[in-house]
Each structure stands twice: as structure tokens, then as C-alpha cells.
Amino acid sequence: MATSKTRQRKLARERYDRQMARRAAATRRKRRIQAGIGSAVALLLIVFGTVWLLGGFDSEPTSEAADTCSWTKQDTTTNTNLKDVGTPPTKDLTTTGTRTMTITTNQGAPITVDLDLASAPCAGASFAYLAGNGFFDNTKCHEITAEGALRCGDPSGTGQGGPTYAFYNENVPSVPTPSPSATPDPAQPAVYPKGTVALIGNPPGSNGSQFLIFFKDYTPTDAPAYPIVGHVNTGIDVVEKIGKIKTVENDAGQKVKPEQDVTIQSLTVGEAPAASPTAATPDATPSATASSTPAATPSQS
Template identity: 35%
Template structure:
């Protein structure tokens, strides 16, 4: 039968073994905790690197599998204007991209005459108002892009009096195969009605669009003060001789379209026979 001393020694050895096992388990937990932390840090650093350097915007799959839509493609020119290709509008009439220098000319004017089936419409492009837009429109004019196109839309309501032109399809859906950046006006007077609206005065030459930075070749000529949001680039003006021609077209009336009885196709057909820089 073991003595009291032997029992104490046995109990002591048992306690020492228990303490040793606990210490070993604690050591393993610390090792696992450090390992997991290191793995998490490495994963986080790798994720940040991927997002910064190899993210979806730059991946080959993201850039090479784009389905043509109304949204412009990401291909751009290298200059100050960064014109964007728009594959959805590519056609046999597309003139290619405009020149895009590092410093777009922003002074001076360009005189253009739209010779139409209803009479001449002289217009003046103003580089100071919208240098990138003028750069593009001059390119389209010299490329003969507008020749043989129609002015497909006329509006005659009290708050909107415009003639819209520049669509190679003639139905409001066409363009040159690229888009230009917005150069929105900041000097138009607030309109008396319409929160946030401004007045585009008679004689204004402005770009049509389908949303931010979607302008292409379609433009509108304002023949009566019009109330609109300041979302349309103003790039020039229409002089008295041109306004006289547009007034005649407006008096001829329109064939209503889906937007109501005061918005449709001019009854007097308006074809831009030639557009030329003077």
C-alpha cells in the first residue's frame, strides 16, 4: 500500500503532466493564430494589388467582350478631347475619329453653310464656347458626313422651337461612330418656368444627346426661345439668313410623331445637300 509521500509525489507528477499538456495546447493555439493572421494579411494585400493593377476595368475579358450598346465604348483618342468610339453607330458613312491634339484650339470661329433643299442656313461655330465640339463638327463637315442627310425633327411648342439635323439615318438614332464630351453652357439665363431650366435663345446652335457625353453628329438650331435643362452643349449660332430659312420651314408645319402634335417631321422636306466651311 503506497505511503502518503508516494501519493503526494504521484499527484505532483500528474499535475505537472496536466500543466505541460495545457502549455502545449496554448502554444499550438498561438501558432495557429499567427498563421491565420499572416494568411489573412497576405490575402488582403493580394486583393488590394489586384484591384489596383489587374482589376476588371483592365482585364482582357472585360475589354474584348463588349457587346455594342447605346453606351459608348472605352476606346478613346489620346488628345485633350478623348473622343470615344461608339460601335453601335458605325456605318459606311462613318468618317473616322477627328484629330485630337493635346491642346484643342479654343479661340476663333468657323463659318459653315448648310445648303438645304429649303434654302441656305449659314451657321457660325465658336471654338471658345466648345472647342472639342467645334473640332468634331468641323471634321464632319470637311468629311462630307452631313451631305445628303435630313433635318428629321421639328418642334413648335411654346417652350421648345427647334429644328434638329445631323442624323445619317434620318430617324434620330444615328451618329458618326464616336461620341464627344459634354461642354455644357454656364452663361445661359435661368428660365422663368421650370426648376433648374435655362433659356436657349433664338439663334442658338447646340448639340442633341441621349444623356451625359453621348453627343455625336446630331445638333439643333433654335428658332424661338426654348426652355431646357442646361444639358446641351452650345457650340455656335445661327444668323439672320439662316433663321429666315428655318422660320419658313416651321411655318410649313409638321407631321406629328410619337412625342405629341407639336413634335415631328417637317412637312417641308429638309435635306442638307452640302455642308461646307466658308
């Protein structure tokens, strides 16, 4: 028969075994939980890494319209003939269709020009901006050139004037097929047909406000230098009449100055056409029929 001490030891042993069993069970549960957490973390890391590699966490770039035109600041310390009226907008400019420019002179009926916004959008934007600031009003066309064009757009009348910005060439005609002789082939279309309106830069390629209106066909013997911006729609007879005015020497000794003053009383540019799906409607380009406040300081490209 078991003694009291033997029973106590047996009970203590059973109690100890039960405690060890509970601890083992708890340890197994803890390990299962830790294993589950580890697997979940590993899965999350795999998903996170995959999304990251595929660019899922890249921030969306800010949608901003690209510049259509660029305006280069000119040095007014070396050229005091430049007139500061700020700079045109660079974005949201119409790049399709045409826009009507109306030139009213002291020589007869107004001359209307279709500005080609598809081929020369920056020239069109510049004309509209300058016209909106009255840049051309009451200025003189200071030359009748040997090429057969009326040269206008310089408020200083020196051939050195313009705004305090310049812009690159657009729509320069291709080089004509060489003629066997030094004179252009009469069967070949003129590079600058009568009625062509083109920019003339100083130096070439640095365009501002000066422009040519050809009153007769002209084909250069070397590479064309004048970017075409439009064509006369009405009033070519007025331009031809001006082209017949006698010329006298200017301050530089060149016999190109009209003996009679040819004054642009006003130059306006009508509203741009409605934008196509591929062109934005200009909301910053001032209308030539309304006044526009010049920018305080010109922007630089």
C-alpha cells in the first residue's frame, strides 16, 4: 500500500507533466503564429517589390503644355533702336489655319494679309502680340528694296529696330534648282511670288518685327533667307503703287528710301480661328483690336 509521501510525489509528477504539456502546446502555437506572420510578411514584400519594379509607386508627372515658341532676349545696350513691349506667350498658341492681318497706310486702301499659322505659328503670334500693343502704328516703311519688296516694321526707321526679343526662322523656302546661267530659270516658279509676306532679320535668322511685302516675283540667286509668314489677300495694287515711288538715299547712303513717306497708320491682327483637336485655342495672345498692357519685364528664353 502506497504511503502518503509516494502519493504526493506521484501527484506532483503528474502536475509537472501537465504543465510541461501545456508549455509545449503553447510553444507550438506560438511557432505556428510566427510562421504565419513570417509568410504573410514575405508575401507582402514580394508584392511590394513587384509593384515597385513595375513603377506602381511612381508619382504621376504634372501635365503641362510644352512651349510652342521661344523668344530670345536682345541686348538693348548694344542696340538702342529696340523697343521694349515685353514678350508674347509661349504656350497654347494656334498652329493651324490662317489669321488676317490688316495694314492701313497713307497710300490707299487697306492691305490684308493671310498669316499662315500652320507654317509660321510663332511669326503669327508675334505679329498679333505686337499689333495688340500698337507697335506698328504710325511707323514708316523705310525701304523699297532691290528685290522688289516694301520693307516695314521698324519703328526707328533705321533697319536696326524691333522689339527686345527675337525668334527663329520658320518656313524658309527650299533652295531653287540651279539654273545653267546666272539668271533664274523663267519656267521655274518664283521662290517669293508677288504678294508674299516674309520676315527679314538683322542678322538673318534673328527675326523681330521687320517684314517684306513683295510687289513682284523674286527668286534669289543663292539660298533663300527670308522666312515666309503669309500672302497678301487684298490690296496688292496698293503695294505695287508704293513700289513705283522714287527712292532716295537713306542715312547709310543706300538709294532705297521712298521719296514720299509710306506710313503704317495702323496694323491689326484679327482673332485666331477656333482650335482644332490638335491645337489649343490661344487665351494669352492679345487681340490686335484691343489694347494690351505690356509685360513689366521681358521673359528670357
